Amino acid sequence: xxxxxxxxxxxxxxxxxxxxxxxxxxxxxxxxxxxxxxxxxxxxxxxxxxxxxxxxxxxxxxxxxxxxxxxxxxxxxxxxxxxxxxxxxxxxxxxxxxxxxxxxxxxxxxxxxxxxxxxxxxxxxxxxxx
Amino acid sequence: xxxxxxxxxxxxxxxxxxxxxxxxxxxxxxxxxxxxxxxxxxxxxxxxxxxxxxxxxxxxxxxxxxxxxxxxxxxxxxxxxxxxxxxxxxxxxxxxxxxxxxxxxxxxxxxxxxxxxxxxxxxxxxxxxxxxxxxxxxxxxxxxxxxxxxxxxxxxxxxxxxxxxxxxxxxxx
Amino acid sequence: xxxxxxxxxxxxxxxxxxxxxxxxxxxxxxxxxxxxxxxxxxxxxxxxxxxxxxxxxxxxxxxxxxxxxxxxxxxxxxxxxxxxxxxxxxxxxxxxxxxxxxxxxxxxxxxxxxxxxxxxxxxxxxxxxxxxxxxxxxxxxxxxxxxxxxxxxxxxxxxxxxxxxxxxxxxxxxxxxxxxxxxxxxxxxxxxxxxxxxxxxxxxxxxxxxxxxxxxxxxxxxxxxxxxxxxxxxxxxxxxxxxxxxxxxxxxxxxxxxxxxxxxxxxxxxxxxxxxxxxxxxxxxxxxxxxxxxxxxxxxxxxxxxxxxxxxxxxxxxxxxxxxxxxxxxxxxxxxxxxxxxxxxxxxxxxxxxxxxxxxxxxxxxxxxxxxxxxxxxxxxxxxxxxxxxxxxxxxxxxxxxxxxxxxxxxxxxxxxxxxxxxxxxxxxxxxxxxxxxxxxxxxxxxxxxxxxxxxxxxxxxxxxxxxxxxxxxxxxxxxxxxxxxxxxxxxxxxxxxxxxxxxxxxxxxxxxxxxxxxx
Numbered sequence: 010x011x012x013x014x015x016x017x018x019x020x021x022x023x024x025x026x027x028x029x030x031x032x033x034x035x036x037x038x039x040x041x042x043x044x045x046x047x048x049x050x051x052x053x054x055x056x057x058x059x060x061x062x063x064x065x066x067x068x069x070x071x072x073x074x075x076x077x078x079x080x081x082x083x084x085x086x087x088x089x090x091x092x093x094x095x096x097x098x099x100x101x102x103x104x105x106x107x108x109x110x111x112x113x114x115x116x117x118x119x120x121x122x123x124x125x126x127x128x129x130x131x132x133x134x135x136x137x138x139x
Numbered sequence: 140x141x142x143x144x145x146x147x148x149x150x151x152x153x154x155x156x157x158x159x160x161x162x163x164x165x166x167x168x169x170x171x172x173x174x175x176x177x178x179x180x181x182x183x184x185x186x187x188x189x190x191x192x193x194x195x196x197x198x199x200x201x202x203x204x205x206x207x208x209x210x211x212x213x214x215x216x217x218x219x220x221x222x223x224x225x226x227x228x229x230x231x232x233x234x235x236x237x238x239x240x241x242x243x244x245x246x247x248x249x250x251x252x253x254x255x256x257x258x259x260x261x262x263x264x265x266x267x268x269x270x271x272x273x274x275x276x277x278x279x280x281x282x283x284x285x286x287x288x289x290x291x292x293x294x295x296x297x298x299x300x301x302x303x304x305x306x307x308x309x310x311x312x
Numbered sequence: 313x314x315x316x317x318x319x320x321x322x323x324x325x326x327x328x329x330x331x332x333x334x335x336x337x338x339x340x341x342x343x344x345x346x347x348x349x350x351x352x353x354x355x356x357x358x359x360x361x362x363x364x365x366x367x368x369x370x371x372x373x374x375x376x377x378x379x380x381x382x383x384x385x386x387x388x389x390x391x392x393x394x395x396x397x398x399x400x401x402x403x404x405x406x407x408x409x410x411x412x413x414x415x416x417x418x419x420x421x422x423x424x425x426x427x428x429x430x431x432x433x434x435x436x437x438x439x440x441x442x443x444x445x446x447x448x449x450x451x452x453x454x455x456x457x458x459x460x461x462x463x464x465x466x467x468x469x470x471x472x473x474x475x476x477x478x479x480x481x482x483x484x485x486x487x488x489x490x491x492x493x494x495x496x497x498x499x500x501x502x503x504x505x506x507x508x509x510x511x512x513x514x515x516x517x518x519x520x521x522x523x524x525x526x527x528x529x530x531x532x533x534x535x536x537x538x539x540x541x542x543x544x545x546x547x548x549x550x551x552x553x554x555x556x557x558x559x560x561x562x563x564x565x566x567x568x569x570x571x572x573x574x575x576x577x578x579x580x581x582x583x584x585x586x587x588x589x590x591x592x593x594x595x596x597x598x599x600x601x602x603x604x605x606x607x608x609x610x611x612x613x614x615x616x617x618x619x620x621x622x623x624x625x626x627x628x629x630x631x632x633x634x635x636x637x638x639x640x641x642x643x644x645x646x647x648x649x650x651x652x653x654x655x656x657x658x659x660x661x662x663x664x665x666x667x668x669x670x671x672x673x674x675x676x677x678x679x680x681x682x683x684x685x686x687x688x689x690x691x692x693x694x695x696x697x698x699x700x701x702x703x704x705x706x707x708x709x710x711x712x713x714x715x716x717x718x719x720x721x722x723x724x725x726x727x728x729x730x731x732x733x734x735x736x737x738x739x740x741x742x743x744x745x746x747x748x749x750x751x752x753x754x755x756x757x758x759x760x761x762x763x764x765x766x767x768x769x770x771x772x773x774x775x776x777x778x779x780x781x782x783x784x785x786x787x788x789x790x791x792x793x794x795x796x797x798x799x800x801x802x803x804x805x806x807x808x809x810x811x812x813x814x815x816x817x818x819x820x821x822x823x824x825x826x827x828x829x830x831x832x
Binding site: 151153154157158161164165168171175176177178184185186189190193194196197200201203204207212213214215216217221222226228229230232233236237239240241243244245247248252255256259260261263264265266267268269275278279282283286290294295296297298 | 349350362363365366367476477479480482483486487489490493497499500501502503504505528531532533534535536537538704705706707709710711713714717718721722725727728730731733734737738741742744745746747748749760764767768771772
């Protein structure tokens with residue numbers, strides 16, 4: 010019984026983290042934070058490293074909930090990684106961030122959120138920023 | 140100079156073969172140089188002289204490199220930002236990319252340049268690890284069409300548009 | 313005075329909106345490829361060669377020169393922010409530049425690099441403006457014997473001094489010369505090494521080879537050894553205030569000037585290109601630094617960014633002197649630019665300033681304009697340049713291969729050329745893998761036929777007496793210089809490598825190692 014959070018180091022990711030902590034408290038479970046990179050480019054701003062990573066951990070420490078961080082390099086897409094972790098820990102909730110995308114943007118960039126929503130085996134909480 | 144020998148590395152077969160290949164090319168150059176026709180009118184420096192010089196140089200340099208490699212002075216593989224110097228060479232990638240380029244060459248005339256280019260781009264992107272797969276197609280096909288329109292339609296290069304796009308004005312030079 | 317007027321004419325041409333646009337495109341693309349790993353100015357100019365079919369020479373050369381200059385600017389950005397040099401000539405910048413960025417002074421490092429590049433680029437272009445016509449006048453008096461000597465100089469220095477191993481560098485050169493022999497001999501009309509293959513009768517096109525070794529060879533090589541794991545970017549503090557303090561300015565000005573003074577002359581001689589100049593500048597600044605600045609070396613001394621960045625841009629202008637006045641390229645990019653000139657049937661050399669005066673001066677004027685554009689583009693747009701590093705590698709290399717295939721096919725609109733591209737690309741792959749520099753191959757291929765023609769001319773004047781080759785005072789001087797350059801640069805290279813080792817050791821940081829040799 011776990012809450013799995015798909016984290017990226019930006020305000021949307023922070024909102025996801027907050028929601029996941031809240032849900033974990035509410036359900037009395039722990040949180041597994043997932044942040045991965047495909048390492049297919051020189052710079053990946055969606056991969057937390059250094060200071061943002063420390064900040065995220067501190068926040069979880071302060072929240073008091075039990076947590077684990079899955080932070081790794083993978084050859085799969087972010088959605089696949091998240092779903093795989095959710096299955097592994099038999100999550101009862103997956104928390105993701107969603108934002109507005111134009112149809113063309115969605116076509117080109119794909120949608121991590123959509124894949125997770127459609128393929129997750131458990132309820133999904135979609136968080137918006139602001 | 141200072142190609143550094145690294146302790147504990149296996150015998151670099153590939154390097155030896157490559158250096159031997161250079162020397163071999165030199166032998167070939169020398170052997171064939173004799174059969175280059177020297178016209179009587181060739182003047183003082185006939186068409187054989189430079190081939191002899193270059194052939195000799197290739198033989199000497201190939202052998203010199205060979206000897207240095209045998210003595211443990213291995214070549215320093217070129218470094219770069221996208222390269223992991225500790226990785227093992229992934230030969231399947233090289234073979235697939237080579238095959239894709241050959242396929243591209245074969246497709247240009249029967250199917251047209253845009254199709255051949257899209258095949259090359261999508262195949263290469265997949266080989267380099269693009270994911271999700273459909274995205275490479277969504278980028279590759281428009282890219283091939285844009286290049287065809289820009290370079291054939293716009294700049295007048297005679298890239299064959301192929302049976303599918305034949306007669307479409309913006310795609311023909 | 314006469315030159316000044318022609319330069320003004322050049323400005324009048326280069327300032328036309330259409331040429332300004334071409335210059336802008338050139339410097340923009342140049343900066344982008346300078347920033348992007350895996351793509352260098354030589355590869356880019358080779359890939360864009362199809363442009364020469366449809367746009368006029370002045371425009372194409374302005375674009376190519378912009379790419380060349382832009383590449384030198386762009387390299388510094390990744391060196392400073394990511395600790396990964398985009399170009400060989402920016403390796404040294406990582407030492408102090410990245411240390412500055414980690415200390416929160418990334419903006420100052422970027423600013424001193426950009427302004428230093430501008431100062432050096434402009435001063436060196438001025439030097440080019442005044443030196444080139446004089447050099448061309450002298451060059452007109454050179455006979456075939458002297459050209460033979462100059463080309464021997466270029467061959468040996470480029471072959472032996474690029475890369476880490478003399479035998480491998482010279483092997484690469486010899487391979488290039490061999491490829492240059494393939495085809496019908498221009499004078500005697502005899503076929504050489506064509507093996508009866510019709511595609512080889514016209515010889516192997518320079519552009520085909522350049523695209524093959526730079527683009528296809530690189531893509532195959534990267535594909536076989538793909539890096540895993542992203543590199544962290546150091547965020548840049550925004551705002552003008554953090555740019556450069558008064559003390560930064562004071563500490564940068566002299567390194568800029570000294571860097572220019574070191575870079576330009578080194579660029580003009582074929583002794584190893586811009587990277588050597590940056591090493592020399594860095595070593596000099598380190599020695600000259602006193603007190604606080606001396607202690608900062610290794611931990612982010614601004615002098616160590618200002619000097620080398622000025623030096624590499626000055627060297628880039630210096631390389632244009634032998635290219636334009638003698639037709640002798642001393643770097644990979646210059647070799648590919650020479651190929652571009654040849655496409656238009658323009659032979660760079662002493663007569664260029666007479667026959668193509670308008671073109672040359674428009675090109676030189678565009679260098680001044682391009683430098684200014686680069687200054688304006690680089691400082692405020694750093695964010696954009698860092699963003700393009702997020703382009704996934706698979707699309708970038710797939711795109712490089714597609715462009716390469718198009719460039720190859722466009723040479724003669726023959727599929728066979730794509731197969732030749734593939735074969736030579738594989739050669740380039742193995743050369744990279746076994747430590748052979750590829751630049752000497754391209755230079756050998758392009759200079760080989762010119763060398764043979766000059767040698768023929770020299771020998772027919774002397775009626776077959778080979779001793780003629782050492783009987784001109786100029787040639788004897790060149791051969792003596794060759795000996796000196798060899799001795800000197802062997803010493804310098806050794807010192808540069810030692811310095812590099814010491815520094816890497818001192819830093820105890822994981823540093824991305826140098827790309828040995830030349831800009832790609």
